[in-house]
Amino acid sequence: MPFWQKRNILPHLNNIKPAVLTVGGWFDAEDLYGPLNIYKTIEKTSPGAKNTIIMGPWGHGDWAGEKGKSTHNHIYFGDSISTFYQKDIERNFFAFYLKDAGKNELPEAYMFDTGKKQWEKFEQWPPEHIPPVQLYFGQNGRLSVNKPLDEKAVFAYTSDPAKPVPYRSQTEGLTFTPRAFMSDDQREASRRPDVLTFETDTLADAVTIAGEILAKLKVAMSGTDGDFIVKLIDVYPNNHPNYEHNAKNIVMGGYQQLVRSEVFRGRFRNSFSNPEPFVPGQVTDVNVPLQDILHTFKKGHRIMIQVHSTWFPYIDRNPQKYVENIYKADEKDFIKS
Structure with missing residues (x-):
């Protein structure tokens, strides 16, 4: 089995019983695939689980800090977005499930629209009411x-x-x-x-x-x-x-x-x-x-x-001439195509 299959956590996400809050950033260059597919896999394998996904306008791990102005590269998304997540989402989730305090009023999916620059709530992801685009x-x-x-x-x-x-x-x-x-x-x-x-x-x-x-x-x-x-x-x-x-x-x-x-x-x-x-x-x-x-x-x-x-x-760079291992390609293997 290839190493990338051995390290895959998704096949192990079966019969999940605890509540799950999966958090990710739309601009996470290190692991955008992870949170999206953890959520989707639990939806398939454990339909009875309390499974929630949060996606904000963050890079990797940026939801854990606060800079005041929430930006990514040249784009401004709003003020104190990480603080909103920490206080109104994360804190309430753990208070309810670990301390039996408050109410769990989180939607299935709490997603940030990176064009409108605002949070949206959905009862499933992807949402049914937004039609597909071709x-x-x-x-x-x-x-x-x-x-x-x-x-x-x-x-x-x-x-x-x-x-x-x-x-x-x-x-x-x-x-x-x-x-x-x-x-x-x-x-x-x-x-x-x-x-x-x-x-x-x-x-x-x-x-x-x-x-x-x-x-x-x-x-x-x-x-x-x-x-x-x-x-x-x-x-x-x-x-x-x-x-x-x-x-x-x-x-x-x-x-x-x-x-x-x-x-x-x-x-x-x-x-x-x-x-x-x-x-x-x-x-x-x-x-x-x-x-x-x-x-x-x-x-x-x-x-x-x-x-x-x-x-x-x-x-x-792909040589554009098929070789068994591109890391061992010679200069002559790199061609226009």
């Missing part, structure tokens, strides 16, 4: 909401491992785990020829997306391996004011805020245990699951999708 690519960078466009349209770019797409909009020094990129500005990437960018018209009405996301790609390549980075982005109006904490070089008007992203190494498209190369020129399905969000794209904003194949140095 986004479609079109010619000339068009992105359509719930309306299919030309299914035969083809979009092309050349990915060069020697000129990778940076993962940040600003230079960032060596750090244990990069965090700021999770909500970073994507304007630099959207100008690159090796990034496919699709954008809606200015929204006449707000659009809320809640829950998991699946990007269904049909790809063909000249190489035999490739990565696929998919990004969901909120494009701010050009007249959006700066936040108080923004540095002088940050302009929030026209800001392209990363809402959710995922990287998928194409060789694992059919199995994480049995990688396989691509056949050059052959159209192949690559489904990229993106983790949950609760985000309202406001009226006057636009929705953007980006697709590309490098994101350096956050993600190591």
Whole structure:
């Protein structure tokens, strides 16, 4: 059994009896997968358990502290959000279940909408009353909401491992785990020829997306391996004011805020245990699951999708020529595709 399966806690979450409060941050670069899937697994395996999930506008562990102004990178979400969680959610949960004090009035899911910048309560996650949203690519960078466009349209770019797409909009020094990129500005990437960018018209009405996301790609390549980075982005109006904490070089008007992203190494498209190369020129399905969000794209904003194949140095470069172990790839294995 691979090491990553041996360390997986999810198969052990069966017949859960105690009340569970799972807390996570929408911008947790270290473990966004954990809280979401702990909650979902307990829902499946222990339907009678008191199972609650909280997701706030935090990075890893940020709910445990308080800075006054609740920000992530360039984005301001409100004041004292962690204090609200600690006093109104966490304290009440433990008082009720450990001290038999007070009332348990928590909803099943207490989730922060990162677009509206407010808390929402739901009796299940994902919520049933928020309809699913489908986004479609079109010619000339068009992105359509719930309306299919030309299914035969083809979009092309050349990915060069020697000129990778940076993962940040600003230079960032060596750090244990990069965090700021999770909500970073994507304007630099959207100008690159090796990034496919699709954008809606200015929204006449707000659009809320809640829950998991699946990007269904049909790809063909000249190489035999490739990565696929998919990004969901909120494009701010050009007249959006700066936040108080923004540095002088940050302009929030026209800001392209990363809402959710995922990287998928194409060789694992059919199995994480049995990688396989691509056949050059052959159209192949690559489904990229993106983790949950609760985000309202406001009226006057636009929705953007980006697709590309490098994101350096956050993600190591794929040679784009299939080799058994990319960490042992030679210089000649790194090719344009």
